[in-house]
């Protein structure tokens with residue numbers, strides 16, 4: 001997974017072609033850390049189809065807020081820099097993320 | 107491998123983990139099913155200062171990590187599977203998860219509770235957009251911003267203190283005009299220069315276009331409405347909700363006796379209305395829902411399950 005920060009977010013996500021998944025997380029968010037292994041596994045499953053990235057929001061709080069992300073965990077799917085779909089909090093389960101990805105892949 | 111266990115425990119919060127420790131120590135073959143990561147509600151709190159013995163490194167996650175290690179050492183098996191249905195009608199109880207069906211001589215229901223929502227317009231749309239039930243997950247977003255903390259119990263006040271380490275200002279919204287929380291916590295809150303208190307008030311509506319921008323409060327005595335809008339320079343603020351919990355008892359409503367508000371009824375040995383089925387922790391009718399009582403329930407349930415198995419199956 002690509003590690004995002006303030007400096008590369010624009011190139012890796014907003015200016016990128018195709019599908020990009022961003023896992024917004026932080027060290028103090030226990031549900032985020034529980035979800036991370038599932039996301040890492042998906043990154044392998046969907047290799048070549050979706051670019052998987054993660055952003056530690058404590059290093060980029062303003063950036064996350066500018067993306068209207070104010071709660072963790074949040075998993076957002078971008079297509080050509082635009083938000084396509086998003087799952088947050090209890091909705092961000094392994095199964096629902098798979099479904100979100102599947103419907104994006106068509 | 108066989109899918110028959112002596113005891114199946116549903117939920118790996120403090121109650122389920124304590125039950126796991128006692129059951130496995132009693133040499134019962136024990137399976138704990140947990141749909142999320144283990145630990146239950148307590149993993150989302152920063153400080154658990156009131157659990158006996160939790161002095162050093164008393165965070166929720168570290169406490170849970172120690173319970174988990176203990177549970178594994180005694181040999182309780184754990185699976186990350188959600189229980190989706192149960193059949194308690196036979197002598198062997200059936201528990202069906204997302205992955206398999208298990209049979210058990212005894213079942214301990216320790217599925218806990220989930221945070222109660224305000225149930226006002228706008229709330230559901232703004233979860234993760236300013237509305238939160240988890241301070242350790244989301245406090246950081248509100249560094250130097252304003253937050254509202256809804257509720258007047260121990261949990262709300264403890265979390266308000268935690269939030270005050272991040273936010274510029276914390277306003278506690280309490281529906282009464284005095285606190286029932288522990289006096290030592292109330293004192294800390296009242297002394298905290300960043301925290302102010304709005305008494306006699308409830309949240310009526312939350313609004314925002316994509317992120318939380320406005321919150322309306324109703325004074326329960328005068329019915330007066332007051333709207334708080336995010337400061338121009340901030341664009342948003344936080345609304346953290348700690349107004350109690352709802353039992354995770356949907357799955358059991360057809361088989362177990364529940365109270366009017368959905369908690370499982372047990373006797374003081376954690377026995378439900380069905381022999382061989384026990385309930386422990388926040389999910390059952392009780393007067394104090396805390397880690398220490400959840401753990402105690404779990405221990406009692408496991409010991410009683412052991413006794414039950416001995417008489418019913420030998």
Ligand SMILES: Cc1cc2nc3c(=O)[nH]c(=O)nc-3n(C[C@H](O)[C@H](O)[C@H](O)COP(=O)(O)OP(=O)(O)OC[C@H]3O[C@@H](n4cnc5c(N)ncnc54)[C@H](O)[C@@H]3O)c2cc1C
Pocket residue numbers: 116117118119120121122139140141142143144145146147148150151153154155156157187188189190216217218219220221261264265354357386387388389395396397398400
């Ligand atoms: C913000 C906050 C702060 C708190 N602070 C304190 C404190 O300082 N001190 C204190 O003593 N207490 C505190 N509490 C209360 C304490 O967390 C609870 O009393 C305790 O966690 C109850 O334990 P439990 O095992 O009964 O239930 P829970 O902790 O709710 O655990 C139940 C588990 O069961 C799982 N589960 C539910 N349904 C299923 C299913 N169908 N299949 C599989 N698994 C399932 C859940 O995912 C969960 O992990 C706090 C609570 C909150 C919300």
